[in-house]
Amino acid sequence: MSQLRFSASDVAGLRFGVSAVWDTVSSLWTLRCPVRGAVHLPWIDRARQIIRRPDVAVAVGPLRELTRPRRWLPDFLTPPPPGPDAEFEEQLEQIAATPPDVVVRDLLATTRRGPLGPFGDALRRDPKAVLPDLVTAVQVWHDAAIAPDWPRMRALLEADIAHRATRLADGGAGQALGTLHPTVRWAGDRVISDDPWRLDFDLGGRGLALNPGIFTSSRVLWNLLEDSPPGGTYPVRAVATLWEAPPVAAADPLARVIGSGRAALLNLLDTATTTTDLARRTGMSCGNVSQHLAALHAAGLVSRSRQGRHVLYRGTEAAAVLLRASRGG
Structure with missing residues (x-):
């Protein structure tokens, strides 16, 4: 169980946005573990064909290494969106501008779940030289596997944010936060999250950036480091409708x-x-x-x-x- 402690300024700094980078990166988890993402089988079938293309497989290799199952992601790879209308290219620029010491720190934080692979180790040793290869990998995978479906994905994400905005307006931050997911509840001045990480984190007046995730399924995932913008990704509502065919008109x-x-x-x-x-x-x-x-x-x-x-x-x-x-x- 984890908890995030809020001050009045943190409540005032609560914000929601769409993160194309998050869904680009996390989609590889779903591709590797299709049983956990069975709702996305139409996309998985197409993505499997894409990842087999030699040009894509080589370019995306660095990203695949950092998104191995049951491994933590380095936080710099999924930065909170800078605003509610952030575009994919803006988030790529955020990744590309990550200071070398932050790249190293975030990579080392993932080693509690296992050692770095060859690319991760090369990135740790020389972030300035190697980081562009990772940025290219994210770009290539987004263009090949996500961009064709991004309009419908974004529509679902924006509908979720509109729903959260209604919750925020009707019941305040407590209701908006307490209804993110069944594993999360609001306890007066903190969020209690039923997860395995046992975090005790004070937001420290920096607010909290939240984004719904298409490929996030079981719980809210947090980006919480003392010297980084706090963020979290929660499962989007109504994800089962994403790949539905348009309804056929009935005799109504x-x-x-x-x-x-x-x-x-x-x-x-x-x-x-x-x-x-x-x-x-x-x-x-x-x-x-x-x-x-x-x-x-x-x-x-x-x-x-x-x-x-x-x-x-x-x-x-x-x-x-x-x-x-x-x-x-």
Whole structure:
């Protein structure tokens, strides 16, 4: 069990963001242990073909060595995103700019789970010369295996952050933190995490950067070192929907009245949702979703609210009545 102790300034510094680097790096864990990531089998099948390509296998080799199963990652490899809209290239620059002494410190911290491999040892001995090879490995794997699916992944991640923003607005930091995952709870001035690491960490007024993870499954994973920005990655909500095919329109009486697109959206709006997530789940373009939502809002069937940079849509009570009637309820 671990605990993270918060001051008032740490609570004020709580923030959420998307980390493309985290999902790029952690995806290799899933590729090596497909049983633990069975929900991602459609992606795993494609990624296996990609990693067999000689050009990819050679370039990604340094990253694969540092992401061996049951091994800790060096924290510099997965820096907390610098802001809510951080792009992949910004995080690559963060990795590339890691001071040599931090690279060495983070690599040595992983040796409690086993010795460094040949690349890790070379990186430890000469970080300045060898780190660019690792940055290239992250770039190549992202471009080959993650970028083609990144729009749908990002939509799911942003929908999760919008949900957390609602929790934060409705119940404060305690509710937002206490509902990250069943293994985490809020205890007044600290987070208690049911994990095997036995950390006792004071955030020291630096706040906490959190990001949802596509390939994070069993618990919240922490980046907690005294002289680094504190961060954590938690399992994204609704990950099982990520690889779903767009729903096929059924013989729905409501669809005959308001159209199949608007009926499909109403059926998904029992919880607050973003335009991008609705587009991902229905297969419609964001533009079409926005047009349908505008019409549904004008008819009083959808409400909308802003949480930070997100606009959330939700079905109204009138929509619920209409849905029940169309289902014969």
